[in-house]
Amino acid sequence: MFGAFRMTNPLSGGLLWKIPWRLSKFQKARQRKRLKAVDSVIATLDTALAKKGETLKALELWKAEMPTEAEMLPKDKYTIFDRKAKRYRKGIHKVPKWTRVSQRLNPPGY
Amino acid sequence: MSWFRITLHRSAIGLPKRTRGVLMALGLRRRNQTVFHPVEAQFAGMILKVKELVLVDEVAAPLTPAEVKAERTPDAGFYVETRGPAPASQVALLATPVVSGFGRLPPRAAGSIGDFASEVAKATGRKEVRL
Numbered sequence: 001m002f003g004a005f006r007m008t009n010p011l012s013g014g015l016l017w018k019i020p021w022r023l024s025k026f027q028k029a030r031q032r033k034r035l036k037a038v039d040s041v042i043a044t045l046d047t048a049l050a051k052k053g054e055t056l057k058a059l060e061l062w063k064a065e066m067p068t069e070a071e072m073l074p075k076d077k078y079t080i081f082d083r084k085a086k087r088y089r090k091g092i093h094k095v096p097k098w099t100r101v102s103q104r105l106n107p108p109g110y
Numbered sequence: 111m112s113w114f115r116i117t118l119h120r121s122a123i124g125l126p127k128r129t130r131g132v133l134m135a136l137g138l139r140r141r142n143q144t145v146f147h148p149v150e151a152q153f154a155g156m157i158l159k160v161k162e163l164v165l166v167d168e169v170a171a172p173l174t175p176a177e178v179k180a181e182r183t184p185d186a187g188f189y190v191e192t193r194g195p196a197p198a199s200q201v202a203l204l205a206t207p208v209v210s211g212f213g214r215l216p217p218r219a220a221g222s223i224g225d226f227a228s229e230v231a232k233a234t235g236r237k238e239v240r241l
């Protein structure tokens with residue numbers, strides 16, 4: 001059915017692959033930690049280059065448009081814009097590789 | 111001259127080829143590997159591409175891979191006071207050629223297990239017992 005999986009009793013019950021619509025408080029805590037980690041990488045790069053007097057255009061663009069974890073609304077930390085959903089939002093955990101990809105901005109007003 | 115100390119914290123499995131290419135350019139092949147690169151815009155740009163996967167720190171001097179490994183090696187818990195000569199039984203075992211098949215068995219080192227084996231052999235009436 002799905003690659004290496006066999007049709008077993010637990011699997012055919014339809015409960016094994018349920019994914020909740022929202023994040024748990026632990027998932028949210030880890031998401032905040034990951035956002036802060038990316039912020040710290042940006043800060044490290046920024047101070048290191050500033051000491052040498054060099055600039056990086058991509059870094060300047062990130063700092064200009066991307067909010068830090070503290071500036072983000074919880075809505076933006078844990079959900080993402082989805083044009084098909086009822087309120088135009090879905091859980092950020094539904095994004096593939098969401099723990100290894102940066103997703104901070106959504107269309108204004110949604 | 112300052113350096114970036116870059117450690118790969120998350121793997122790039124399932125991520126696009128480009129991201130994996132950036133990690134290869136940085137020299138990061140496996141998780142928790144640490145590499146050092148000088149602080150320049152070129153390397154900062156590469157780190158920016160994989161910023162979700164790495165941990166970065168600014169350090170004064172780079173470490174060699176041996177030094178990085180020594181950092182995470184724990185104390186041995188002992189120190190060698192005096193190193194004696196190699197024991198005779200070890201030398202004899204090493205000197206004996208390996209015999210394939212059911213030939214003559216190599217000499218067993220003297221010890222309690224050897225005595226016990228001979229006791230078992232005597233008790234059961236077998237010619238030789240390997241324990």
